[in-house]
Amino acid sequence: MAKQTKRTKARTGDTVALMAFNDAIAAVKSNATAKFDESIEIAVNLGVDPRHADQQVRGVVNLPSGTGRDVRVAVFAKDAKAAEALAAGADIVGAEDLYEKINGGFMGFDRVIASPDMMALVGRLGKVLGPRGLMPNPKVGTVTPNVAQAVKDAKGGAVEFRVEKAGIAHGGIGKASFTQEALEANVKAYVDALQKARPSGAKGTYVKRITLSSTMGPGFKIDPASLNV
Numbered sequence: 001m002a003k004q005t006k007r008t009k010a011r012t013g014d015t016v017a018l019m020a021f022n023d024a025i026a027a028v029k030s031n032a033t034a035k036f037d038e039s040i041e042i043a044v045n046l047g048v049d050p051r052h053a054d055q056q057v058r059g060v061v062n063l064p065s066g067t068g069r070d071v072r073v074a075v076f077a078k079d080a081k082a083a084e085a086l087a088a089g090a091d092i093v094g095a096e097d098l099y100e101k102i103n104g105g106f107m108g109f110d111r112v113i114a115s116p117d118m119m120a121l122v123g124r125l126g127k128v129l130g131p132r133g134l135m136p137n138p139k140v141g142t143v144t145p146n147v148a149q150a151v152k153d154a155k156g157g158a159v160e161f162r163v164e165k166a167g168i169a170h171g172g173i174g175k176a177s178f179t180q181e182a183l184e185a186n187v188k189a190y191v192d193a194l195q196k197a198r199p200s201g202a203k204g205t206y207v208k209r210i211t212l213s214s215t216m217g218p219g220f221k222i223d224p225a226s227l228n229v
Contacts, residue, residue: 018223024212025183031217032176037068038214040183042190043170045209047202050163054201057163060140061193065182066157068175073154074098074109076118076136077147085113088151095121102128109134113142113150133162161194169194176214187212191227 019027025040032038048055075085075093082093091109092098099121112129114122114136122129122136129135136142140160144150163169173186191210198206207229213219 018221020226021187021210021212021222022180022184022226024220024222025180025187027220028212028214028217029176029180029183032214034214034216038176038216039068039172040174040176040178041170041213041215042173042187043168043211043213043219044191044194044207046163046167046169046194047205047208048163048167048199050165050167052201055199057169057194057197057199058137058139058161059193059197060153060158060160061189062153063157063159063173063186063189065174065178065186067159067172068178069110069172071111071154072109073111073113073151074102075147075151076112076114076122078115078118081115081145081147084148085151088148089155090147090151099125107132111142111154112136113144113147113154115145115147116143119143133160159190161190161197187222188227191229195229 028040046057048057050056072091073089075082075090076095076098077085077093078095085093094101095118102125112122112134119136126135138144141150141153141158159171159173161169161171171190173190174183191207194207207224210222210224210227211219212222
């Protein structure tokens, strides 16, 4: 039998017992032993069937402690709106020129924001942006006349969430280098946003399971009751 590595041994205790969310955060931090600053991920199993229109869960949450990531933002806007987006910190701003660049294969961004008048153009990129979850949408504030605020939100810790086919919503909620308190605030904000986004068609237990893990470390199950859900 092959000898287990230290990291593999840590994984053998993975996701067995439910833990209070603050204890799970401490455990994830202590197991994030890679030589880089590991990302902390949360996965929440919801009691919904996203195949039904009245059980979709989608929204955006502003993490109070930020994400620890340098989010690259592309903005579709013209004239004054374009200038506002650049002043707010957008990485790339354009209209037809940006369309041609993306259509040609450029994907050097993590978030796409558009002013409403640009959506006829942006819509033609649906097959490119849609599968990557990058298509601007008014429901999550990425189609808005206030492009400057949207850019600031994206740069400051706004995270989109969307339930997948298996009923799971997941996202990054910080880095292993964050303090315990900073991660606690982000976990609370993320779960609270999911609670507020509960669809009308959800019946029974809504938040079923919550798992927290780092990029290279094991996952730890959080007792939903410790987050009052």
